[in-house]
Amino acid sequence: MKRSVCIVGGGASGIMAAIAAAQAGAHVTLLEHQDRIGKKILMTGNGKCNLTNLQMGVSAYGISREGSLVGKVLEQFDQNDLMKFFGELGMRMMVTRESYVYPETEAAATVLNVLRRGLKQSDVSCKTDIYIKEIKKEKGFLVCTDHGDFHADSLILACGGRSFPKTGSDGSGFVLAKKLGLRIEKDYPALTAMICKREGLKVIGGLRTEGEASLYIDGHFEASDRGQIQFTDYGISGIPVFQISPPASKALREGKDVRVNVNLFPDMTEREVALEAEKQLHHFGELSFEDAMTGFLHKKWIDYFGKQLGLHKYANAGSIPRERIRAFAKEMTAMIFPVEQVKGYDFCQVTGGGVGLDQVDSHLQAVKIPGLYVVGEMLDVVGKCGGYNLQWAFSTGYIAGCHGAVGEEGFSRL
Ligand SMILES: Cc1cc2nc3c(=O)[nH]c(=O)nc-3n(C[C@H](O)[C@H](O)[C@H](O)COP(=O)(O)OP(=O)(O)OC[C@H]3O[C@@H](n4cnc5c(N)ncnc54)[C@H](O)[C@@H]3O)c2cc1C
Incomplete structure (x- = not known):
């Protein structure tokens, strides 16, 4: 008889x-509390759905340890398996120069369809x-809903x-998991923008500049990332900020001091930036500070740094003292953004925390509750x-689906 999942x-x-x-032979029922399945998929990758990456490894999950659960999951089902799976579903894919994989249509709707x-x-x-009103652990599971009860072996x-709770992920899964006896790590918003306390943010709001964002927690370096940083009237955003946001979010929750240093010239030393700026200011020494720095920095940055350092935009470029230029270079290479908060669940891409990894085995089955899987x-x-x-x-969905379909005993017989 078919197992029910x-x-x-x-x-x-x-x-x-x-x-x-279902492909492994089970009778499968999928229960969704929204009016449609897959709402979040449509939002991913700015509507294009970046479904995987050819540069795959545990370090992309902030893990350095060999033999971690993440490593075991990727060993069972990695980016090549995923692309093969979608290929068999009839979807063509393309890979960007950065190894990001998208559907060839560049439409997330294709993935969902x-x-x-x-x-x-x-x-x-x-x-x-x-x-879902309640889940009872009996011989298998009884899922009690407002549309009747469903029995399942797995x-x-x-x-x-x-x-993005409006897509349906509202944390109710954590409540169900907890009631079934799983330990839940406190959750926090991750891959998100940061709300910072720094003067003059309105001046640079809207700027997108290549640079490096480095995270410091209680004064200690934690992580950094390079790319296009977006400056907003509330703080900083963009991929590099998202990448360093998980530890920042966690640290803020613990009441720690969180700062981000932004370097607009990560390939140069502070001294080199000072020398270049000095050269430019002397070359156009007859002009104003603003005119002389045009071409070196975006106009908004010239206004911003001018105000921060008390350099009037009409000040004569040739007469700016060297120590002012050095202070200017210091600012351009290490702008400090004290972080007050990260943007919350209505804006973040992912939730940190949740069901602890020690609660499941490498097949994603709950260690203490046979037949229950979390993905x-x-x-x-x-x-x-x-x-x-x-x-x-x-990956986790695939592995749990295959194992849940046959049960662990069944799987070992395969
Ligand atoms: C704006 C945005 C862009 C993103 N872009 C990318 C990207 O390009 N690439 C990438 O790798 N990741 C991206 N992500 C992250 C990625 O989308 C998620 O990590 C992934 O979708 C998580 O899948 P999931 O199935 O675990 O959860 P979800 O996609 O959140 O699905 C959970 C489902 O369960 C349903 N549900 C919840 N509780 C219950 C309940 N009690 N009863 C019944 N149903 C319930 C929900 O309605 C929902 O349909 C992005 C996220 C966001 C928000």
Whole structure:
């Protein structure tokens, strides 16, 4: 007789788990409390869906240890397996110079549509607009909903975290997991912008500048990333800021001092920047500070640094003292942004915290609750921007789906 698998949550991880379980021969029911499945997928990669990355490894998940759960998951189902899976679903893909993988249509809807077709072809029963009242652990599981009860031999929790709750990931999965006896690490917003206290942010709001953002927690260097930094009227954003945000978010929650140093010239030393600026100011020595620095920096930066350092924009460029130029170079290479908060769940891409990794085995099965699996963002894993979070959702979904479909005893017989 077919085993029955019930999956709670129709996001990337739940849909993948459903297809994998059905293809492995199970009778699969997917329960989603929104009116549609896969809403978040449509938002990913600015509507293009960056589904994975060819540069895959545990370091993309902030892990240096060999033999970690993340490593074991990727060993079982990595970026090549994912691309093969989507290829078999009939989706063509393209790879950018940075190794990011997108559907060739550059439309996230394509990813969702081929997954929906996969669900249909695998005979998965999808039930939307369904509210889960309670899950009872009996012989297997009894999922009690406002549309009746569902019995399952295996239960896969795929409810996501709390980011963008309007897509359905509202943290209710953590409540279900906790009631079933799993330990939940306190959650926090990750891959998000930072609200900073620094004068003059309105002047530079809207600027996007290549640079390096370095995170310091209680004065100690923690992480850095390079790329296009976005300056806003509340603080800083952009991919480099997102990449260093998980430890910042965690540290703020613990009441620690969090600062970000922004370097607009990461390939030069402060001294080199000072010499270059001095050369420029002397070369156009007859002109004003503003005119002389045109071409060296964006006009908004000239205004900003001028105000910060008391350099009037009409001051004669040739007569600016050397120590002022040095202070100017220091600012350009190490602007300090004290961080007050990170942008919360309505804005962040991923949720940190969640079901502790020691709660599940390498098949994503709860160590103490046979037949229960936890996948995707519900687990305490945060990948970098660049396709790593969807890879995690798809990898864990696939593995749990395959194992849940046959049961662990069945799997060992295969
Ligand atoms: C704006 C944005 C852009 C992103 N871009 C990328 C990107 O380009 N590449 C990348 O790798 N990652 C990206 N991410 C992250 C990625 O989308 C997520 O990590 C991934 O979708 C998580 O998948 P999941 O299945 O675990 O959870 P989710 O996608 O959150 O799905 C969870 C599902 O479970 C349902 N659910 C929740 N609770 C219940 C319940 N109690 N009962 C029934 N159903 C429930 C929800 O409605 C939802 O459908 C982005 C995220 C955001 C917000």
